Amino acid sequence: MINFQYSRANNVADAVRQIAADPKARLIAGGTNLIDLMKMDVEQPTRVIDITRLPLKQVEPTAHGGLRIGALVRNTDLAYHPLVEERYPLLASAIMAGASQQLRNMASTGGNLLQRTRCSYFYDTATPCNKREPGTGCSAIEGLNRMHAILGASAACIAVHPSDMCVAMRILDATVHVVGPAGSRVIPIADFHRLPGDTPQRDTNLDAGEIITAVELPPKGFAANHTYLKIRDRSSYAFALVSIAAGLELDGDTIKEGRFALGGVAHKPWRDAQAEAVLRGQPANAATFARAADVLLREARGYRYNAFKIDLVRRCIVRGLSQAARGRPQSQSSKKIV
Ligand SMILES: Cc1cc2nc3c(=O)[nH]c(=O)nc-3n(C[C@H](O)[C@H](O)[C@H](O)COP(=O)(O)OP(=O)(O)OC[C@H]3O[C@@H](n4cnc5c(N)ncnc54)[C@H](O)[C@@H]3O)c2cc1C
Ligand code: SF4
Numbered sequence: 088m089i090n091f092q093y094s095r096a097n098n099v100a101d102a103v104r105q106i107a108a109d110p111k112a113r114l115i116a117g118g119t120n121l122i123d124l125m126k127m128d129v130e131q132p133t134r135v136i137d138i139t140r141l142p143l144k145q146v147e148p149t150a151h152g153g154l155r156i157g158a159l160v161r162n163t164d165l166a167y168h169p170l171v172e173e174r175y176p177l178l179a180s181a182i183m184a185g186a187s188q189q190l191r192n193m194a195s196t197g198g199n200l201l202q203r204t205r206c207s208y209f210y211d212t213a214t215p216c217n218k219r220e221p222g223t224g225c226s227a228i229e230g231l232n233r234m235h236a237i238l239g240a241s242a243a244c245i246a247v248h249p250s251d252m253c254v255a256m257r258i259l260d261a262t263v264h265v266v267g268p269a270g271s272r273v274i275p276i277a278d279f280h281r282l283p284g285d286t287p288q289r290d291t292n293l294d295a296g297e298i299i300t301a302v303e304l305p306p307k308g309f310a311a312n313h314t315y316l317k318i319r320d321r322s323s324y325a326f327a328l329v330s331i332a333a334g335l336e337l338d339g340d341t342i343k344e345g346r347f348a349l350g351g352v353a354h355k356p357w358r359d360a361q362a363e364a365v366l367r368g369q370p371a372n373a374a375t376f377a378r379a380a381d382v383l384l385r386e387a388r389g390y391r392y393n394a395f396k397i398d399l400v401r402r403c404i405v406r407g408l409s410q411a412a413r414g415r416p417q418s419q420s421s422k423k424i425v
Contacts, residue, residue, distance in 0.1 A: 089125075092134040096141060099266055099300060105136050107268045107296030114138050114298060116159060117193035119186075120202045127210045129203075129219055143197075143300055146170060152306035158197030158299040162252065163188070165196060175304060177313040180416060181255035181332055184317040187324045197299035200253060200263065200279065203290060204246035204354075205234065205326050217243045218287040225287075233392040234328065237400070238384075239353040244287030245390065248280055248355050255315055255332040257348040257356035259304050267297035276302075280355030287354075309334025309346070314410040316417045317350070318403055327351035329399050331407035335371065342366045342375070347408060349383075352400060359383045371412040373405050380404040 096102035096114075106112055112134035115121050124130035143157035146168045154170055165171055166182040186194065208214045208226035215224035227235055227245050235245040253276070261276040280291050293299070312335040319325040330350035336343040345366030348358040362383035369375040380401040387397050410417055 089128075089131055091125075091132050093137065094134060095137045099141055099143075099298065102136060102138050102141060102298050103266055103268060103296060105134075106298060109134055110295060112136055116195035116198040117161070119190050119194050120198060124203065124210075128212050129210060138298070149303060154304045156196050156302045156304070158195060158301055160196045162186075162191040162194040162196070162199060166191070174306075174310055175255075175259065175308040176310055176416065177308065177315055177332060177334060178252070178255045178259065178304075180313075180315040181251045181317075181330075184315055184327075184330070185251040196252075196302055199250055200299060200302070201291065201293070202250060205249045206246040207231065209246065218246060218283075221286075221288050228390065231392060232390045234326065234351070235390060235393050236353050237387045237389050237393060237396045238349075238357050239282045239355070240388070241283045241285065241287070243285050244283035244354070246283065246287065246354060247351055248290070248353070249326045249351075250356070251315070251317060251327065251330060251350060253280070254330055254348050254350035254356040256302065256304070257358050258332050258334050258346040259308065261305075262303045263299060264301040264303060265293060265297045265299050267294055271300075273303075276356075277358070283354045290354075307334075307336075309336070309411075312337055312411045312414050314407050314416040316403060316407040316410065318399060329396055329403050331403050332356075333404075333407040333411040335366075335408065335411045337371060337412065340370050340372075342369055342371050345379075345408065347379075347404065349400060349403075352387075352396060357383075366408075371408075373409060376405045376408040377401070379408070 113132040115135050143159040145157045147155045149155050162182050166179040171179050208216045209219050214226045217225050236247050256276050263274045263279050315332050317327050317330040327350045333347040335345045348356045362379045365379040365382050
């Protein structure tokens, strides 16, 4: 039995004050990741600070035509919000591909951004893990690494970020709004999650004592031509082996702008400007998409059990972008493959 204190934050300033005062405290929102980590002894907070009563539950249009999503908006509420369904259906689709209905009913936007890797060694305190206990080694590199990274990994950690929502947010160029003891700041989602390097214990660039208050989306939502395609071992309630969020802006059959990001392949949602540049001005067909895939995979490296992901990514990119080009997004509510 490990004792911890429980307190409630009354407002954002109070939450910042409480979390900044105790480096071993943890904020709790939906609790769907934190409580699991506590049960597995991976997290041992001295205090759990309940932020669920903070006024961060609104989804609102911004003055510039975008959308502001409060950090405590539940995944279900976000996916079914009329403005998200209409203007950012890609985001709705990505959220619906994640977890289960019950989990999505509890999971918050901020918590989803900060959920930790699903590397099984990270959750198993009997094994070495540089992310959980820096300097002990990485059990996955020579171990069971089927779910692990093929891009951006390091000799210290080959874990992947497990979120679906964040992959869609990555191509929507979301910004993460945070408040800390030094004031507020805005972090582009591209810079929010980190690669492991030699500090895999740090998943994000959120500083100690900072809390997420909102995520903002710019106006461009790729509502006409998008898809979120998630390849996994079961058709629900499973993390991605590989996923792709794709958005295209077309002029007839020609690509004016194409964006795509991958989940399940790196320590952060993976987007590659060079691969997207291949799409610009080209016909929206499988040959173009395959060339973009080759560029994205130029530095991919597989390990003993996950080398299959390299070919899977290639096919996922071609299929995901083809579905987006046809305006026939992947359905997450049925098993039908479009
Ligand atoms: C069985 C299972 C399957 C799942 N499958 C998927 C899946 O397929 N795809 C997917 O994307 N996700 C999946 N999830 C993950 C789920 O979506 C996350 O657990 C959830 O999004 C976390 O949100 P939460 O509000 O419950 O976070 P919590 O557990 O409350 O918090 C998570 C972390 O975020 C911190 N935190 C929370 N809110 C804030 C804030 N506003 N500011 C600063 N720090 C904050 C907490 O301190 C904690 O460290 C799965 C989870 C489970 C248990
Ligand atoms: S991949 Fe990362 S999280 Fe998994 S065992 Fe290695 S260091 Fe730990």
